Amino acid sequence: MELTADDARKSQDPICALPGRYYTDPDLYELEKDKIFAKTWQFAGHISQLSRKGAYFSFRIADEELFCVRGKDEEIRAFYNVCQHRAHQVVQGEGVARLLVCPYHAWSYELDGRLKKAPNDDKVPGFDRSKICLTEVRVEEFNGFIFVNLDPDAKPMDDWYPGAREELRAYVPNIDDLAPALWTHAEEDCNWKVSVENYSECYHCKLNHPTFATGVVKPETYNIMPQGHCLRHTTVSANLDRMTYPIDPNANEHAGDYGSWFLWPTISFQVYPGNVLNTYHWEPTGVDTVTAWRGWHTPHGDALDHITQLAQQDYDTTVVEDIRLVNSVQKGLKSRGYVPGPLVLDPEFGVNSEHSIRAIHDWVRKAMG
Ligand code: FES
Ligand SMILES: [Fe+2]
Secondary structure, three states: OOOOHHHHHHHHOOOEOOOOHHHHOHHHHHHHHHHHHOOOOEEEEEHHHHOOOOEEEEEEEOOEEEEEEEOOOOOEEEEEOOOOOOOOOOOOOEEEOOOEEOOOOOOEEOOOOEEEEOOOHHHOOOOOHHHOEOOEEEEEEEOOEEEEEOOOOOOOHHHHOOOHHHHHHHHOOOHHHEEEEEEEEEEEOOOHHHHHHHHOOOOOHHHHOOOOOOOOEOHHHOEEEEEOOEEEEEEOEOOHHHOOOOOOOOOOOOOOOEEEEEEOOOEEEEEEOOOEEEEEEEEEEEOOEEEEEEEEEEEOOOOOHHHHHHHHHHHHHHHHHHHHHHHHHHHHHOOOOOOOOEOOOOOOOOOOOOHHHHHHHHHHHHHHO
């Protein structure tokens, strides 16, 4: 088929950012709960929280309350945190239990979700305990991190994020010994996608993160490329001798390297030189609010001075600098005067390209139909 002049002109049109309403419209946010949060792999917690049979912890995805528990058979399962009687939450916080007992009327469930007993149920004709079970959701372990997917037909994580599991393991050879040692969080007044997009491009870094150009990354080599539904950040690292903690770059293959794997839609694993693993995850709390969590992981979750220092330094610089940016963007997205601009897509990729933003916008558009 011959291209018309109009087709040719259209093919030259730059790709524009998403319209503001994707970030501000409460109805679209409600729709995202179905189309995005209930269909993607979501971070739940860490395996160290389930070290014994009967250990459980609760968590939330958008508005859904859920919990994970280790069964008597050692299996890790995840359930909606809702009693099948009259909908009270079954567990609160975290703990260890032999049975899961709902605090409202004491219906008790086995650790695999089956109803064991409801007080006075033997008086009810036709009450069949074997037909009642907590509603289970898909669960996967990813290098010690527990993920759930509310979609029973979801493809496994390795299909969504090809290669990420093995690459991360190569960058953090002791990942099986790690546990969360420290969490920091920032309450941001923006839609979750504003914060995720801000994390996923470094076009803004030179101007807004003064430590960036002099820190561990070599900006001219920074790149972010889609890899399935993963955004893979790479850079040559520099100034290892000026790090605030000692590094032996020859200790293992990636001891001197920086890497990051953002797993769409709401978590990223980041590795600093010295195989230091830290995570970002975003917990949307409304259409225009999100909690951005940073997790720092050490062997057995031990408190280490240099990690505490690093977390504080990270918070005082990058985190604080980014909060100002994302809060301002959210205000702008609400403005009648905002006309979405073209994305800067450099055919050669690199630090000043927004290919990663294009990927995110494609995933959003596709999910939302
Ligand atoms: S709602 Fe749980 S026992 Fe009644
Ligand atoms: Fe930033």
